[in-house]
Amino acid sequence: MRLLTEDQIRLRAFHLWKAAGEPAGSRDCFWYQAEKEILAEQTAQEMNGFDPRGANKAKIERPRFLG
Numbered sequence: 271m272r273l274l275t276e277d278q279i280r281l282r283a284f285h286l287w288k289a290a291g292e293p294a295g296s297r298d299c300f301w302y303q304a305e306k307e308i309l310a311e312q313t314a315q316e317m318n319g320f321d322p323r324g325a326n327k328a329k330i331e332r333p334r335f336l337g
């Protein structure tokens with residue numbers, strides 16, 4: 271997982287705050303929301319190619335029966 275930087279969180283929080291109409295006194299709320307969103311995006315990106323059933327492993331050819 272990539273590290274989350276303060277700059278990433280600060281920029282996202284700023285955009286969330288602006289979109290909410292620049293309310294006073296909710297700095298922490300936007301900070302935590304930004305952190306949560308960025309972490310969720312990073313996790314989704316990392317999990318994008320992951321298949322818990324093992325489908326990413328090389329496929330094994332099954333024998334074909336002639337009949």
